[in-house]
Amino acid sequence: MRSARHRDVRRLLSAVLVAAMTALLGWQVYRQWSQGDDxxxxxxxxxxxxxxxxxxxxxxxxxxxxxxxxxxxxxxxxxxxxxxxxxxxxxxxxxxxxxxxxxxxxxxxxxxxxxxxxxxxxxxxxxxxxxxxxxxxxxxxxxxxxxAAPTIPWVLILRWLIPSGLLLAAIGYTRRERRPLALPGESVSDRARSGGPAGAHR
The missing domain is CATH 2.60.40.10 (Immunoglobulins)
Incomplete structure (x- = not known):
């Protein structure tokens, strides 16, 4: 029961993180579209x-x-x-x-x-x-x-890479949390197909 509650809390936090990173990335897109790079x-x-x-x-x-x-x-x-x-x-x-x-x-x-x-x-x-x-x-x-001679715009690159990387990490963490756990001797794919422990429907 406790582990299930902890799992729900982690899922909620990861969903909030995904929403925050999506909003940050959307703000960067809007700012560049409306005001340019600077x-x-x-x-x-x-x-x-x-x-x-x-x-x-x-x-x-x-x-x-x-x-x-x-x-x-x-x-x-x-x-x-x-x-x-x-x-x-x-x-x-x-x-x-x-x-x-x-x-x-x-x-x-x-x-x-x-x-x-x-x-x-x-x-x-x-x-x-x-x-x-x-x-x-x-x-x-x-x-x-x-x-001056053109240089690599590191500030602009980091401005995009940091929120994009955090967003991808949050999405990956959320997908991992939703993946069903496998019992000993059972693969995750078998458990996902059966909807429960292997052999439970037999």
Whole structure:
């Protein structure tokens, strides 16, 4: 009786663990689908004509892989968001290689938020220019950025592997708990087929 109660408790705990790991894995999927791999890392704040800009990068450590330049645009005078402006991103490095201009798209719940997808063709220091043009006027802001060689994204890999591994371990433990125990001289498959001890139905 006691062992049966302990077995029920273990099954309940393993079911809770499976549910928790499933929820964690689902949250990772939702976060990557809705927000990308990371939140913007602030690279610069400053004025661009009549606008105040907040410029960030995703990921924070830029490489020659595809990245995002995130720009928050606000009216310098009122401090309110500026959803009806044109934002373009261009860049040049010390060797004279150029990128863009790339028109940033307006999106998200905050309409003053703009996003430009970029792919730097070379490593090293780059000067990124964000140009804004709207009804209030135009201006630009230069942002120095450093682009590194691509590396293995260990943080992102571990973010997926840890909950996935725990989920698989919990599922395996639950299946093992549900497997019927065999009596001496009887295999588990024989007991599962007979529904009880071998020879009990004879």
């Amino acid at each position: 939140f913007p890392q602030i690279a610069a704040r400053g004025a661009a004509g009549p606008y105040r800009l907040l410029v960030g990068t995703i990921p924070g450590d830029l490489s020659t892989r595809a990245a995002h330049i995130a720009i928050d645009v606000r009216d310098m005078r009122t401090g309110r968001g500026a959803p009806d402006v044109r934002v373009a991103v261009s860049a040049v490095n010390l060797e004279g290689r150029r990128l863009g201009p790339i028109v940033a798209r307006n999106g998200g719940m905050d309409r003053q938020y703009y996003d430009a997808r970029v792919a730097f063709p070379a490593t090293g220091p780059w000067r990124v220019r964000v140009r804004v043009q709207g009804a209030a006027g135009a201006g630009s802001l230069e942002v120095p950025l450093t682009v």
